Amino acid sequence: MKFERKDILGIQDLSVNEINLILETAESFLEISTRPIKKVPALRGKTIINLFYEASTRTRTSFEIAGKRLSADTINISSSTSSVVKGETLIDTARNLEAMNPDVIVIRHSAAGAPHLLARLVKQSIINAGDGAHEHPTQALLDMMTIKEHKGKFSGLKVAIIGDIEHSRVARSNIYGLSKMGANVVLAGPATMLPRDIEQMGVKVFPHVEDAITKADVVMMLRIQLERQKQNIFPSLREYSQRFSLNRNNITLAKKDVIVMHPGPINRGVEISPDIADDPSFSVILDQVNKGIAVRMALLYLLTGGSE
Amino acid sequence: MDKEGIERCLTRIAYEILEKNKGMENIVLMGIRTGGVFLAQRLQKKMSDIEHATIPLGILDITLYRDDISASKKKPHLGETKINFSLDDKIVILVDDVLFTGRTIRAAMDALIDFGRPRMIQLAVLIDRGHRELPIRADYVGKNLPSSLWEAVRVDLVEKNGVDEVVIEEET
Numbered sequence: 001m002k003f004e005r006k007d008i009l010g011i012q013d014l015s016v017n018e019i020n021l022i023l024e025t026a027e028s029f030l031e032i033s034t035r036p037i038k039k040v041p042a043l044r045g046k047t048i049i050n051l052f053y054e055a056s057t058r059t060r061t062s063f064e065i066a067g068k069r070l071s072a073d074t075i076n077i078s079s080s081t082s083s084v085v086k087g088e089t090l091i092d093t094a095r096n097l098e099a100m101n102p103d104v105i106v107i108r109h110s111a112a113g114a115p116h117l118l119a120r121l122v123k124q125s126i127i128n129a130g131d132g133a134h135e136h137p138t139q140a141l142l143d144m145m146t147i148k149e150h151k152g153k154f155s156g157l158k159v160a161i162i163g164d165i166e167h168s169r170v171a172r173s174n175i176y177g178l179s180k181m182g183a184n185v186v187l188a189g190p191a192t193m194l195p196r197d198i199e200q201m202g203v204k205v206f207p208h209v210e211d212a213i214t215k216a217d218v219v220m221m222l223r224i225q226l227e228r229q230k231q232n233i234f235p236s237l238r239e240y241s242q243r244f245s246l247n248r249n250n251i252t253l254a255k256k257d258v259i260v261m262h263p264g265p266i267n268r269g270v271e272i273s274p275d276i277a278d279d280p281s282f283s284v285i286l287d288q289v290n291k292g293i294a295v296r297m298a299l300l301y302l303l304t305g306g307s308e
Numbered sequence: 309m310d311k312e313g314i315e316r317c318l319t320r321i322a323y324e325i326l327e328k329n330k331g332m333e334n335i336v337l338m339g340i341r342t343g344g345v346f347l348a349q350r351l352q353k354k355m356s357d358i359e360h361a362t363i364p365l366g367i368l369d370i371t372l373y374r375d376d377i378s379a380s381k382k383k384p385h386l387g388e389t390k391i392n393f394s395l396d397d398k399i400v401i402l403v404d405d406v407l408f409t410g411r412t413i414r415a416a417m418d419a420l421i422d423f424g425r426p427r428m429i430q431l432a433v434l435i436d437r438g439h440r441e442l443p444i445r446a447d448y449v450g451k452n453l454p455s456s457l458w459e460a461v462r463v464d465l466v467e468k469n470g471v472d473e474v475v476i477e478e479e480t
Contacts, residue, residue: 028369042371
């Protein structure tokens with residue numbers, strides 16, 4: 001199968017075949033990061049711009065390392081040190097970057113749809129590194145790669161996603177992806193953090209975390225965005241932690257070989273108790289980070305082509 | 309060339325490798341994906357049978373080292389590279405099915421150097437069809453098959469296509 005896309009904007013419009021191709025390609029890239037010389041010449045002479053309008057450690061570093069291990073030149077732009085502070089619009093910034101002839105622009109933006117706007121506007125390949133509460137496709141792909149490695153398949157798996165679904169692009173991308181691949185996705189979280197009509201995405205919603213994680217193969221905890229407390233979405237961290245955290249007690253409800261995932265950054269003791277997050281018999285959180293580089297290498301490799 | 313022909317070539321190459329290197333000490337085989345891998349596995353078995361010891365076998369995917377990779381619009385499928393041993397001070401026998409322009413071997417040598425510093429790299433191929441574009445030659449050749457540029461040489465192996473044969477066909 002050939003990969004025909006110009007951009008990676010979301011999981012929603014990827015086919016099962018495309019997801020499989022990306023995951024298989026990424027699996028081949030894993031080995032490069034274990035070599036004594038962690039670099040291959042595949043993208044020599046290509047330029048990748050990381051345009052980040054929101055804070056990020058993992059995703060931005062991961063994209064930068066992925067590009068560098070493929071021998072591409074990577075440039076990072078964060079909004080705080082760019083002309084954005086002088087009032088330049090996204091469209092103007094994009095046109096100016098386009099004039100510098102990069103090959104790929106990776107963008108993270110707080111507005112849903114910003115990468116799609118860019119993709120229509122410029123001829124370069126656009127990769128969505130997170131747009132508002134919409135999608136975060138590379139995170140979902142690395143999550144799927146981690147699940148595939150540990151479970152060997154997707155069909156029939158029970159995957160519980162717990163927390164602030166409403167504001168989570170990670171949740172949305174994973175729901176699209178995992179459902180497509182045949183997994184059975186269930187959600188739990190406070191009513192104020194569950195979008196209305198979320199069942200239309202083909203998922204089951206539970207009010208209590210215990211119901212969602214019972215017999216689960218995978219438990220994915222979402223970060224509670226602490227700044228949301230001001231919006232009166234949840235009364236206190238302590239109450240949230242008592243009702244919705246993953247801990248020693250409730251994890252026993254899940255399957256014995258359950259894996260625990262978290263997109264990071266984690267709030268220790270809020271959505272996940274530290275002893276679970278650090279327990280290698282459950283937690284694959286750092287494994288996810290490791291897979292992230294391979295997934296991003298695969299996407300950069302598949303997207304950058306010649307002119308013919 | 310048929311099944312027996314291929315087998316006889318590989319048996320001879322196995323003996324030649326052992327003769328030239330005076331045994332199998334420090335020798336590792338490296339199959340180039342995909343055709344070379346099956347041939348390397350067969351050589352491994354033959355050489356192990358002769359010397360009653362196992363020779364390490366690695367698998368090399370050279371896709372990321374190709375010189376036409378950034379020019380091609382559609383990216384070729386990437387296979388896994390598997391080298392579970394150090395190449396330092398080893399005699400690496402690169403194995404491929406057809407030696408043609410030499411560009412694949414150039415890419416393979418670049419890839420090998422990224423894994424360590426072999427003492428020596430030697431090249432074994434089943435078919436040498438000529439038309440080199442780079443200064444590269446094989447140390448062990450199954451059969452020289454002078455062919456025109458308008459022909460294609462296809463090596464079918466049981467492991468891949470269910471049959472052992474080498475055929476020359478018109479380029480379509």
